[in-house]
Amino acid sequence: xxxxxxxxxxxxxxxxxxxxxxxxxxxxxxxxxxxxxxxxxxxxxxxxxxxxxxxxxxxxxxxxxxxxxxxxxxxxxxxxxxxxxxxxxxxxxxxxxxxxxxxxxxxxxxxxxxxxxxxxxxxxxxxxxxxxxxxxxxxxxxxxxxxxxxxxxxxxxxxxxxxxxxxxxxxxxxxxxxxxxxxxxxxxxxxxxxxxxxxxxxxxxxxxxxxxxxxxxxxxxxxxxxxxxxxxxxxxxxxxxxxxxxxxxxxxxxxxxxxxxxxxxxxxxxxxxxxxxxxxxxxxxxxxxxxxxxxxxxxxxxxxxxxxxxxxxxxxxxxxxxxxxxxxxxxxxxxxxxxxxxxxxxxxxxxxxxxxxxxxxxxxxxxxxxxxxxxxxxxxxxxxxxxxxxxxxxxxxxxxxxxxxxxxxxxxxxxxxxxxxxxxxxxxxxxxxxxx
Amino acid sequence: xxxxxxxxxxxxxxxxxxxxxxxxxxxxxxxxxxxxxxxxxxxxxxxxxxxxxxxxxxxxxxxxxxxxxxxxxxxxxxxxxxxxxxxxxxxxxxxxxxxxxxxxxxxxxxxxxxxxxxxxxxxxxxxxxxxxxxxxxxxxxxxxxxxxxxxxxxxxxxxxxxxxxxxxxxxxxxxxxxxxxxxxxxxxxxxxxxxxxxxxxxxxxxxxxxxxxxxxxxxxxxxxxxxxxxxxxxxxxxxxxxxxxxxxxxxxxxxxxxxxxxxxxxxxxxxxxxxxxxxxxxxxxxxxxxxxxxxxxxxxxxxxxxxxxxxxxxxxxxxxxxxxxxxxxxxxxxxxxxxxxxxxxxxxxxxxxxxxxxxxxxxxxxxxxxxxxxxxxxxxxxxxxxxxxxxxxxxxxxxxxxxxxxxxxxxxxxxxxxxxxxxxxxxxxxxxxxxx
Numbered sequence: 001x002x003x004x005x006x007x008x009x010x011x012x013x014x015x016x017x018x019x020x021x022x023x024x025x026x027x028x029x030x031x032x033x034x035x036x037x038x039x040x041x042x043x044x045x046x047x048x049x050x051x052x053x054x055x056x057x058x059x060x061x062x063x064x065x066x067x068x069x070x071x072x073x074x075x076x077x078x079x080x081x082x083x084x085x086x087x088x089x090x091x092x093x094x095x096x097x098x099x100x101x102x103x104x105x106x107x108x109x110x111x112x113x114x115x116x117x118x119x120x121x122x123x124x125x126x127x128x129x130x131x132x133x134x135x136x137x138x139x140x141x142x143x144x145x146x147x148x149x150x151x152x153x154x155x156x157x158x159x160x161x162x163x164x165x166x167x168x169x170x171x172x173x174x175x176x177x178x179x180x181x182x183x184x185x186x187x188x189x190x191x192x193x194x195x196x197x198x199x200x201x202x203x204x205x206x207x208x209x210x211x212x213x214x215x216x217x218x219x220x221x222x223x224x225x226x227x228x229x230x231x232x233x234x235x236x237x238x239x240x241x242x243x244x245x246x247x248x249x250x251x252x253x254x255x256x257x258x259x260x261x262x263x264x265x266x267x268x269x270x271x272x273x274x275x276x277x278x279x280x281x282x283x284x285x286x287x288x289x290x291x292x293x294x295x296x297x298x299x300x301x302x303x304x305x306x307x308x309x310x311x312x313x314x315x316x317x318x319x320x321x322x323x324x325x326x327x328x329x330x331x332x333x334x335x336x337x338x339x340x341x342x343x344x345x346x347x348x349x350x351x352x353x354x355x356x357x358x359x360x361x362x363x364x365x366x367x368x369x370x371x372x373x374x375x376x377x378x379x380x381x382x383x384x385x386x387x388x389x390x391x392x393x394x395x396x397x398x399x400x401x402x403x404x405x406x407x408x409x410x411x412x413x414x415x416x417x418x419x420x421x422x423x424x425x426x427x428x429x430x431x432x433x434x435x436x
Numbered sequence: 437x438x439x440x441x442x443x444x445x446x447x448x449x450x451x452x453x454x455x456x457x458x459x460x461x462x463x464x465x466x467x468x469x470x471x472x473x474x475x476x477x478x479x480x481x482x483x484x485x486x487x488x489x490x491x492x493x494x495x496x497x498x499x500x501x502x503x504x505x506x507x508x509x510x511x512x513x514x515x516x517x518x519x520x521x522x523x524x525x526x527x528x529x530x531x532x533x534x535x536x537x538x539x540x541x542x543x544x545x546x547x548x549x550x551x552x553x554x555x556x557x558x559x560x561x562x563x564x565x566x567x568x569x570x571x572x573x574x575x576x577x578x579x580x581x582x583x584x585x586x587x588x589x590x591x592x593x594x595x596x597x598x599x600x601x602x603x604x605x606x607x608x609x610x611x612x613x614x615x616x617x618x619x620x621x622x623x624x625x626x627x628x629x630x631x632x633x634x635x636x637x638x639x640x641x642x643x644x645x646x647x648x649x650x651x652x653x654x655x656x657x658x659x660x661x662x663x664x665x666x667x668x669x670x671x672x673x674x675x676x677x678x679x680x681x682x683x684x685x686x687x688x689x690x691x692x693x694x695x696x697x698x699x700x701x702x703x704x705x706x707x708x709x710x711x712x713x714x715x716x717x718x719x720x721x722x723x724x725x726x727x728x729x730x731x732x733x734x735x736x737x738x739x740x741x742x743x744x745x746x747x748x749x750x751x752x753x754x755x756x757x758x759x760x761x762x763x764x765x766x767x768x769x770x771x772x773x774x775x776x777x778x779x780x781x782x783x784x785x786x787x788x789x790x791x792x793x794x795x796x797x798x799x800x801x802x803x804x805x806x807x808x809x810x811x812x813x814x815x816x817x818x819x820x821x822x823x824x825x826x827x828x829x830x831x832x833x834x835x836x837x838x839x840x841x842x843x844x845x846x847x848x849x850x851x852x853x854x855x856x857x858x859x860x861x862x863x864x865x866x867x868x869x870x871x872x
Contacts, residue, residue, distance in 0.1 A: 093852035104559055107551070113543060122793070123540055123807050128786050130820055144857050177856050213820040232675065235820035239668065257868050263861035299860045342837065349833070350564050357558070357837035360869050364862040365838060368850040371559050372834035384566055384649040384671035386832040396822040397785070398808035401778070401793035402801060414804040416529035420613050421580050424735045425699035426800040432693050433796050 006291050006305060007274075007312040009284065012322055024313055025330060027241055027271075027379050039225045043200040050206035057197040062139070062170045069208045074179070074190035082179035090177065097369035098149050098184045104371030105157045108390035114399060121406030124399035129159035132210060133393055134202035134234075135187065136217035136227075137178060139168035139194050145181035146367065150374045151217050151388065152185035158393035163187050164212055166202060168194020194219075196226035203230035216375075216388065237388055241379035242271035242311075245363055246332035246352075248323045249287075250339040251280030253359045259290035261336060264364050266307035267300040273311040275330070277323045284314045324348045331382040334363045351382045407433040442727050442741060443710075443748040445720065448758055460749055461766060463677055463707075463815050475661045479636040486642035493633040498575070498606045505644045510615070510626040518615035526613065533805035534585050534620045540807030541593045544826035550835060557842030560835035565595035568646060569829055570638035570670075571623065572653035572663075573614060575604035575630050581617035582803065586810045587653050587824065588621035594829035599623050600648055602638060604630020630655075632662035639666035652811075652824065673824055677815035678707035678747075681799055682768035682788075684759045685723075686775040687716030689795045695726035697772060700800050702743035703736040709747040711766070713759045720750045760784045767818040770799045787818045843869040 010020055045053040051069040058064050058072060066072060083091060114124025133155040137148055148165070155163050165182055167175075169192045182190060191209055193201060199219075205211030214235035215227060227236045245265035249258055262274035278284055291308070298304050317323045324345055327335055331351035339345070342357040349355060353376030356363055367374045375388035402410060411430040418427035446456055481489040487505040494500050494508060502508060519527060550560025569591040573584055584601070591599050601618055603611075605628045618626060627645055629637065635655075641647030650671035651663060663672045681701040685694055698710035714720055727744070734740050753759045760781055763771055767787035775781070778793040785791060789812030792799055803810045811824035838846060847866040854863035 089852055090856055093849045093856075096849050097853060107549060108561070115543070121806075125544070125808075126782070126785075126791070131786065141858075146853055146857065232815075232817070235817075254868070257865070260861060260865040260868060264859070264865040267859060267861040299858070304861065346562070346835075349562075350567065352833045354834035354836065355562070357835065360840050360843035361836050361838040362843070362847070362850075362865045362869055364850050364854060364866040365843060365846045365869075366834070366836050367862060368853045368866075369846050370557075370836045370838070372561075372836060376834075377831075379668075381668070381671075382831070382833070384831060387834050389832070391827070395787075395813075395818070395820060396825070397788045397818070398790035398802070398812075398823050399782075399793065400790065400797050400802050400806045400808060402797040402806070404796050407796035407798070407801060410801045410805050411798070413529045413532050414798075414800050416525055417533060417582055417804045418800060420526055420529075421582065422577075422735070423700070423703060425696060425703040425740065426803060429693070429696040429700040429798045430800040430804075432690070432696060433798055433801070 005288070006295055007288065007308045007314055010313050010315045012315060012317045012326065021326070021329065024311065025380065035221055035225050039196045039222055039229060042196040043226060043229060046197050046200035046206065047204050051208050054193055054197055054201055054206060054209070057195065058193055061195055062168050064169065064172060072192050073208060074192055079179050079183035079187070079190065082176040083183045085176050086180050091180065093369070094145065094149070094181055094184050097146070098153060100369055100371040101149055101153045101373070102157060105154050105373070105390050108154070109157060110391060110394055117406065119405040119409065120403030122399065122401040126397045126399055127394050128397065129161070130213040130393050130395065131160070132162040132164060132212045133160045134212035134215040135163060135165040136198065136215060136219050136223060137165060137167040138219055138223075139170050139175075140173065143167065143175045143178050145175070145177040146374065147218060148178055148181035148187070149185050152182065152187050154373065154388060154390045155393045156186045158390045160393050162189070162210070164202065164210060165190045166193050166198040168192065168198070196222045199223055199226035199230060203234045214393070216392070237375065237392060238377060238381065238385060242273060243268045244273040244332050244378060245275070245334040245336065246327055246330050247276045247336040247338055248327055249276060249278045249283065250320065251278055251283035252340060253338045255283065255286040255290040256294065257359070257362070258287050258338060259294050261362055262291070262308070262312065263294070263298060263304050264362070265334070266304040266312065267298065270303055270306040271311065272307045274308060275313045275315060277315045277317055277326050279317050279319050279323060281316050284316055288314060320345065327352065331380045333376045333378045333382065334366070336361070336363060353377045353382045353387055404435070408435040441724070442731055443724065443744045443750055446749050446751045448751060448753045448762065457762070457765065460747065461816065471657055471661050475632045475658055475665060478632040479662060479665060482633050482636035482642065483640050487644050490629055490633055490637055490642060490645070493631065494629055497631055498604050500605065500608060508628050509644060510628055515615050515619035515623070515626065518612040519619045521612050522616050527616065530581065530585070530617055530620050533582070534589060536805055536807040537585055537589045537809070538593060541590050541809070541826050544590070545593060546827060546830055553842065555841040555845070556839030558835065558837040562833045562835055563830050564833065565597070566649040566829050566831065567596070568598045568600060568648045569596045570648035570651040571599060571601045572634065572651060572655050572659060573601060573603040574655055575606050575611075576609065579603065579611045579614050581611070581613040582810065583654060584614055584617035584623070585621050588618065588623050590809065590824060590826045591829045592622045594826045596829050598625070598646070600638065600646060601626045602629050602634040604628065604634070632658045635659055635662035635666060639670045650829070652828070673811065673828060674813060674817065674821060678709060679704045680709040680768055680814060681711070681770040681772065682763055682766055683712045683772040683774055684763055685712060685714045685719065686756065687714055687719035688776060689774045691719065691722040691726040692730065693795070693798070694723050694774060695730050697798055698727070698744070698748065699730070699734060699740050700798070701770070702740040702748065703734065706739055706742040707747065708743045710744060711749045711751060713751045713753055713762050715753050715755050715759060717752050720752055724750060756781065763788065767816045769812045769814045769818065770802070772797070772799060789813045789818045789823055840871070844871040
């Protein structure tokens with residue numbers, strides 16, 4: 001009996017390829033009834049009992065022996081203290097990353113605009129930042145300082161006056177890198193609460209936690225379910241599925257590099273998805289050998305192996321044109337174009353969260369410090385959605401300022417259309433402004 | 437016994453004003469379990485049985501005696517025919533409105549951008565239109581040609597190659613103004629289906645209906661519930677609550693004009709909300725008299741009366757500063773600043789879907805033909821969301837192209853941060869690119 005291979009092989013020329021690919025990509029996240037029910041109860045408790053409910057749930061879920069809400073508020077000084085407690089190398093890396101993220105996101109800022117028509121009528125669009133944004137940061141092992149930078153900096157660049165962060169500290173475990181990142185990113189207030197109760201507190205407010213206008217940041221199934229339920233009361237970012245990478249390679253990149261790029265996704269969690277597409281069958285063999293050889297050297301070998309076996313694939317295609325076709329079909333969160341002259345393919349890429357061009361641009365560089373956001377659309381949602389950005393923390397208001405002449409002319413048009421819809425009060429309101 | 441007044445009066449100076457206002461604004465749309473269950477069944481049936489399910493549901497819900505899906509496909513010639521069957525006045529009004537909406541939305545188009553760093557690393561953002569957008573148009577009485585323009589034109593301006601419209605034709609009733617508007621707006625394909633089944637068809641596709649990337653447009657509770665359920669598979673626009681207007685008036689506008697502006701919202705439906713805020717108590721009296729006098733002259737008197745009695749209000753404030761405060765608290769869908777020199781207040785308005793400036797700019801002008809979109813955030817969601825726009829039909833992909841030098845420098849930073857998060861495959865992937 002041979003050992004199971006670490007990763008499956010597919011060939012786009014096979015008759016049932018489309019079906020295999022669909023199956024490989026299929027992913028539906030469902031909150032079961034029990035989770036939904038529990039989350040609704042938690043939200044209701046926080047709405048009714050406020051801080052007292054937060055204290056109770058934090059005792060219960062985070063194993064923290066807290067007497068009052070005051071113990072769950074982290075003053076700004078604690079963030080500054082954390083910054084002095086990390087290594088100078090770590091601090092320099094965080095500051096470098098933050099600076100690059102800030103510079104990139106500055107380019108996303110939208111400005112208000114307006115124009116004046118011949119009759120003096122002014123039309124425009126006013127751009128305003130949100131008043132207050134909430135940032136959810138997971139506790140424990142999945143507590144990532146890079147995520148704090150990626151979520152908080154766009155909000156601050158947008159001009160949000162107050163960014164409120166929540167982060168659970170299960171059994172009192174505080175991640176000083178997370179606090180240091182919060183300090184660097186300019187987070188204004190921090191509460192050490194988590195789970196559905198933290199989402200509820202951000203959405204509805206309590207005596208201590210101010211209600212925010214939008215909640216962003218990753219979380220477990222309880223957090224994701226709570227975000228779904230409070231959506232409408234506040235804005236939310238996307239509900240992220242498992243992370244994915246699609247590498248398109250012409251066969252000329254070091255196979256060890258490509259294997260490690262695939263691992264960098266697979267090590268996230270068992271459901272993460274790493275796919276390599278190449279027109280070069282021999283190259284796929286070499287990458288497979290690299291995978292087999294390097295996998296045992298990974299600290300997170302077990303997770304990566306499960307991910308690759310369950311959801312990974314090496315796909316052989318006829319040529320680069322077919323590789324791009326597969327990429328557009330997948331609409332991946334991360335797309336590495338590990339090829340010569342990647343620019344030649346860029347116009348044909350229609351759907352991808354982020355595109356990593358050329359052999360040197362490892363996805364990991366984008367995850368931490370290249371500048372663009374690492375919060376990206378997953379599970380094919382890049383077909384219709386975008387990376388997290390400054391635009392997620394700004395909103396627009398239309399401006400219409402009709403001159404007397406403009407209102408008179410537009411009134412005639414509006415009157416005809418309103419009467420065509422049998423909305424006669426609309427018509428009469430417009431007709432009042434028509435000159436006699 | 438005196439007759440009930442048509443609209444309530446509130447005074448911001450009253451101790452319980454904030455509480456009254458909260459109560460007046462409170463609105464939660466809930467799909468009950470029965471609706472949810474029915475919608476889930478319909479979606480499942482369409483996913484499994486495709487066109488056959490669409491034919492069955494259309495017979496059942498729309499009372500149409502159709503034998504096959506072919507009868508539910510409207511060829512483009514039918515749209516062109518409709519355009520010849522409406523009055524020349526209506527056609528001119530639709531074309532004028534479409535042209536103005538197009539010109540305004542052209543300004544919302546986003547372009548791709550990039551910049552090159554000193555070491556040759558290129559960072560950028562690529563903007564791409566959606567491949568295919570779906571537009572839901574209600575049938576029967578709430579079938580509005582203006583909504584067709586407002587939903588389809590931004591998609592076409594964004595560059596969406598294919599806009600697919602669905603519109604039910606209950607008992608065979610086809611609205612020729614809607615078809616004419618679809619023709620003018622450049623809608624590519626039309627299916628005469630509606631309800632949750634039409635939403636399911638757009639989301640998952642059938643033999644005849646192509647799957648789209650995003651579904652926009654208003655609908656009843658079944659449509660809204662179905663949109664919620666297919667969200668994630670496709671993008672959706674906002675789930676709209678009842679329409680609202682907030683008029684802020686300095687007391688110098690003709691009270692009949694203001695009354696009719698309030699009616700133009702109240703006539704939409706019983707749950708619509710019309711509120712007037714003024715520092716001038718005598719003016720509020722005059723508007724109340726206008727309301728009492730004009731209400732009986734409305735074609736849709738019963739609806740408007742119910743709306744004003746249930747959800748309307750005339751609010752007295754101390755001064756314009758307090759009026760603006762109330763406006764920001766409400767974050768209205770439509771805000772009319774019916775005042776002298778409205779520009780002076782614009783900087784202080786933080787939350788509103790659309791702002792109608794000055795005495796001549798009736799909301800109705802914006803509803804039909806001023807140019808900005810009439811699909812606007814309701815129920816206070818203007819705190820964090822925007823009018824429907826070209827940006828809803830475009831999405832962004834981040835571009836990262838590191839030079840060898842850039843990757844080497846960024847690799848060092850990424851390595852430190854990745855190791856700080858215990859993601860060592862990330863670190864090693866970055867380290868491969870560090871120059872030895």
